Amino acid sequence: GQNIDQPTEMTATEGAIVQINCTYQTSGFNGLFWYQQHAGEAPTFLSYNVLDGLEEKGRFSSFLSRSKGYSYLLLKELQMKDSASYLCAVRGVRRDSNYQLIWGAGTKLIIKP
Amino acid sequence: DAMVIQNPRYQVTQFGKPVTLSCSQTLNHNVMYWYQQKSSQAPKLLFHYYDKDFNNEADTPDNFQSRRPNTSFCFLDIRSPGLGDAAMYLCATSRGGTPSNEQFFGPGTRLTVL
Secondary structure (H helix, E strand, O other): OOEEEOOOEEEEEOOOOEEEEEEEEOOOOOOEEEEEEOOOOOOEEEEEEOOOEEEEEOOEEEEEEOOOOEEEEEEOOOOHHHOEEEEEEEEEEEEOOEEEEEEOOOEEEEEEO | OOOEEEEOOEEEEOOOOOEEEEEEEOOOOOEEEEEEEOOOOOOEEEEEEEOOEEEEOOOOOOOEEEEOOOOOEEEEEEOOOOHHHOEEEEEEEEOOOOOOOOOEEOOOEEEEEO
């Protein structure tokens, strides 16, 4: 089967750094996405990794290790508005005309003052 | 601004009463998706259109149907909603053909079944 594992919930302090991990087992790999989803709202795109290594984008960075089936999202200088769920999604094999996207259940990040 | 629009944002229906959710996009993307998301769960893909081609997920109940009359619009029909169908329904779009193309989501329709 295919699965993606993320911690259910994490708590961090405003101004600190937090790392949200994602491990995956999928039949085929064509990249990994991170999305942010505030409560009651739609997911919004944060990052895409297809090669090993770290991609930095402002306060957010995303890391990928394909050999380990592992990724993390690193959030620096945490702000209260970063309180949200963070979803990991893996682009799998091409099926019919499109590539599968397998979603994790998301990690709820709670930021405390 | 180019965007994905969903109407209504909130829908209340009665058990067994058909309901239609709508999605429109100004991004001119050729792929449109319908997801069901329940609280603290991953979005569950119901089906997607790649251009005019309809692709149903194997575990999507027959109770759920979809129509895409043109590139910009897509509808989700729930023929006989049950209590278990109460959820957030998300419409998303993307450009097809390249794995790196991200999906753009609408704000969602929250469905309540009484």
